Amino acid sequence: MKAKLWCLAAGLLLVVALLVPPGSATAASTRYEAEAAPAVCTGTIDANHTGYTGTGFCNGDNAVGAAVQFTVDAAVAGTATLDIRYANGTTTARPADVFVNGVRAQSVPLDGTGAWTTWLTSTVTVPVTTGANLVRLSPTTANGLPNVDRLDVTAPGPSPSPCAPPSASPTSAPPRVTVWLAGDSTVAEPSSGTTCPVGWGNQFAQYFNGNVTVRNSAVGGRSIQTWLYDPNVTGTKNSAGECVVSPQTYSARWQAMLDPTNGMKAGDYLFIQFGINDSTSACPRHVGSARYQQLLGVMASAAKARGARPVFLTPAAAITCSGGTAVGNRGFIAETNAAASANGVPVIDLHRLSYTLYNSLGFCPFNGDYGAGPVGAFFCNDHTHFETAGARQIAGVVARALRDQQIPLASYLR
Ligand code: GCU
Numbered sequence: 001m002k003a004k005l006w007c008l009a010a011g012l013l014l015v016v017a018l019l020v021p022p023g024s025a026t027a028a029s030t031r032y033e034a035e036a037a038p039a040v041c042t043g044t045i046d047a048n049h050t051g052y053t054g055t056g057f058c059n060g061d062n063a064v065g066a067a068v069q070f071t072v073d074a075a076v077a078g079t080a081t082l083d084i085r086y087a088n089g090t091t092t093a094r095p096a097d098v099f100v101n102g103v104r105a106q107s108v109p110l111d112g113t114g115a116w117t118t119w120l121t122s123t124v125t126v127p128v129t130t131g132a133n134l135v136r137l138s139p140t141t142a143n144g145l146p147n148v149d150r151l152d153v154t155a156p157g158p159s160p161s162p163c164a165p166p167s168a169s170p171t172s173a174p175p176r177v178t179v180w181l182a183g184d185s186t187v188a189e190p191s192s193g194t195t196c197p198v199g200w201g202n203q204f205a206q207y208f209n210g211n212v213t214v215r216n217s218a219v220g221g222r223s224i225q226t227w228l229y230d231p232n233v234t235g236t237k238n239s240a241g242e243c244v245v246s247p248q249t250y251s252a253r254w255q256a257m258l259d260p261t262n263g264m265k266a267g268d269y270l271f272i273q274f275g276i277n278d279s280t281s282a283c284p285r286h287v288g289s290a291r292y293q294q295l296l297g298v299m300a301s302a303a304k305a306r307g308a309r310p311v312f313l314t315p316a317a318a319i320t321c322s323g324g325t326a327v328g329n330r331g332f333i334a335e336t337n338a339a340a341s342a343n344g345v346p347v348i349d350l351h352r353l354s355y356t357l358y359n360s361l362g363f364c365p366f367n368g369d370y371g372a373g374p375v376g377a378f379f380c381n382d383h384t385h386f387e388t389a390g391a392r393q394i395a396g397v398v399a400r401a402l403r404d405q406q407i408p409l410a411s412y413l414r
């Protein structure tokens with residue numbers, strides 16, 4: 001009976017739709033104000049320049065990391081049109097990347113609008129998934145974002161087959177997934193009988209429910225290339241400055257992940273975090289910028305070919321204090337982001353998240369004594385490696401990033 005009434009209503013709607021003259025039908029758009037939760041503004045909500053809608057606008061901090069983030073709903077997956085309303089009272093463009101669920105989807109120039117009270121709209125189209133999507137405008141220059149008023153979103157609607165009765169939702173249990181980890185000592189399992197170092201991969205499983213298995217194949221001392229090709233990376237550089245790999249046979253650990261029976265399968269995840277040992281100038285560890293990106297691409301493609309989902313991580317920061325502030329100290333950040341864009345892979349910026357954690361834990365200034373105090377309890381006897389307590393906190397940061405960036409694995413978090 002319900003289905004019949006629904007059919008009747010749909011039929012009436014169809015008649016109404018047919019009566020509307022062609023060309024005048026516009027898809028409904030939804031307005032998301034930058035000053036209203038769940039939007040997040042890294043800066044202040046201001047109202048001192050007229051012309052905005054709602055109760056104000058996001059005046060982001062003038063810095064690269066200062067983003068504004070909207071939670072955008074889509075009934076079905078597809079392409080959404082985003083109208084970004086902003087004012088830039090300077091004569092310099094304030095370009096931004098548009099991330100959707102952690103993946104860079106677009107960039108927008110956000111040119112000067114002539115005055116802080118002149119609001120203009122910039123339009124981009126981006127892919128969205130069914131349900132809530134995190135849309136983040138992330139400035140690419142130190143000027144930060146312009147003032148952002150709102151986002152108007154035209155999202156794809158449900159497909160027009162309304163007369164089929166709503167299908168009963170399947171009651172089957174969520175599929176079990178394996179999270180495969182590839183990385184260095186900051187990720188790896190401790191060697192047997194030792195308490196230091198402990199990589200965060202060792203502490204990751206506790207954040208998930210019982211449907212997740214973590215397979216930690218990170219190995220201390222490895223660059224992305226030695227991890228992939230052990231023991232075949234030689235001590236010799238070629239003319240391009242890269243370590244010669246001979247023979248070009250993959251390591252047993254990577255072959256195990258590629259194994260059609262026991263390796264990565266559809267729905268699994270592959271987390272990849274290197275970039276610490278890679279910065280060594282000598283072979284076999286050395287990896288150049290282009291090669292690093294290429295190898296991330298190789299690993300991502302292999303995972304995708306098996307239906308698994310790659311996630312890139314920037315390297316965990318060591319503890320370096322600049323006075324009272326913990327600061328970044330790792331390379332391969334730009335390379336990781338570039339490879340992520342090129343391959344459509346989400347990035348967890350563990351480098352930034354880790355030194356942000358060190359700041360929130362008050363690690364700086366630091367007197368250099370790894371045997372005492374909060375830094376001593378977190379790190380082994382050096383600035384890079386974690387004790388179990390530190391590893392647990394870093395794993396927690398990665399787990400939180402899954403949720404913040406709406407990486408679908410987050411649905412398995414406890
Ligand atoms: C001015 C303006 C702000 C703006 C800022 C900026 O201070 O009043 O609204 O955000 O410039 O340059 O970002």
Ligand code: CA
Pocket residue numbers: 059060061062144145146147
């Ligand atoms: Ca500003």
